[in-house]
Amino acid sequence: MLSSMTGFGKATVENDDLFITVSIKTVNSRFRETKINLPPFLYDCEEKVLEVINTHTKRGKINVYIDVEINNKSNFFDFTLDSELIEMYLNELKSLTEKYDFQQNINVTEILTLPDILKYKPKDKKVSAVCSEVVKCTEAAIKNLIGFRLKEGEHLYEDIITRVKNVEKYLDIVENNQEEDRKKIFENVSNQINKLINNRNFPDDKILQEVTLLAQKADYTEEIVKLRSLIDQFKNTINMDPPVGSKIGYILQELLREVNTIASKAVVASTGKNVILMKEEFERIREQARNIE
Numbered sequence: 001m002l003s004s005m006t007g008f009g010k011a012t013v014e015n016d017d018l019f020i021t022v023s024i025k026t027v028n029s030r031f032r033e034t035k036i037n038l039p040p041f042l043y044d045c046e047e048k049v050l051e052v053i054n055t056h057t058k059r060g061k062i063n064v065y066i067d068v069e070i071n072n073k074s075n076f077f078d079f080t081l082d083s084e085l086i087e088m089y090l091n092e093l094k095s096l097t098e099k100y101d102f103q104q105n106i107n108v109t110e111i112l113t114l115p116d117i118l119k120y121k122p123k124d125k126k127v128s129a130v131c132s133e134v135v136k137c138t139e140a141a142i143k144n145l146i147g148f149r150l151k152e153g154e155h156l157y158e159d160i161i162t163r164v165k166n167v168e169k170y171l172d173i174v175e176n177n178q179e180e181d182r183k184k185i186f187e188n189v190s191n192q193i194n195k196l197i198n199n200r201n202f203p204d205d206k207i208l209q210e211v212t213l214l215a216q217k218a219d220y221t222e223e224i225v226k227l228r229s230l231i232d233q234f235k236n237t238i239n240m241d242p243p244v245g246s247k248i249g250y251i252l253q254e255l256l257r258e259v260n261t262i263a264s265k266a267v268v269a270s271t272g273k274n275v276i277l278m279k280e281e282f283e284r285i286r287e288q289a290r291n292i293e
Helices: 040-056 083-100 108-112 124-176 178-198 204-217 221-237 245-265 269-289
Strands: 007-014 018-027 032-037 060-070 077-081 118-122
Touching (some): 007 124, 040 124, 060 124, 124 221, 124 269, 245 269
Parallel strands (some): 032 060
Antiparallel strands (some): 007 018, 018 060, 077 118
16 A cells, blocks of 8 residues: 655643643655654653654654643752852842942842753653653654555555556557558658669668668567556556555656657657657656655
């Protein structure tokens, strides 16, 4: 089943002590690129979150947003005052007061609002417990993301299968036109030979060369056989488990190469028209394939 690289998944965990939200957003990318946004006190949890992401994704640009609300901060953090920094602030304030004749009138509340005065450090056991909950929440969010991406993959699959069927229909027409193409090319060959024969100064080996080239151009059976084989490979590949996006891209390149070869050989207008239609369908499929994991 195809999986899209575009998706979104979200999950929450709530208990008496905290409320956790994990949101995961993904878009297409050639490789896996993961960015995790964590609260500062949970930086040590990043590797565990990344392990969950890597287990369930192979390609795509992945943004993970983790928000943690602590209900009772006094049970979670150890708070301390930076006495040395407070003394530095007060000395500077005293110096300014003496220099500019300010009135020194500052209370404890104002002191606590000064930058970096109040320091807090999460308790190790609490961090470990929160990290465990964050990982569980991430697993739930990634599950929702996978569901979203598989749903998008179903739409991609349906569209691609429809286009492949169109290609097969156009290819049948091209194959049926091949005999008419041969007749047209035979007429062209005959006319070319007559012109060359009438030109007495034209070497015999040059006549043979022209006939050989025109005869080769009349046949594109090999390309049709390759196209059918590649289409079978393509249909098998899109039914494999992801990741298949890179392999699909490679097969599409080969398909377009064979179609272009037929286009260079075709003479009948109907053949040229259906070759163009095949190319258009393959180009649309290639656009879709850029979003397949």
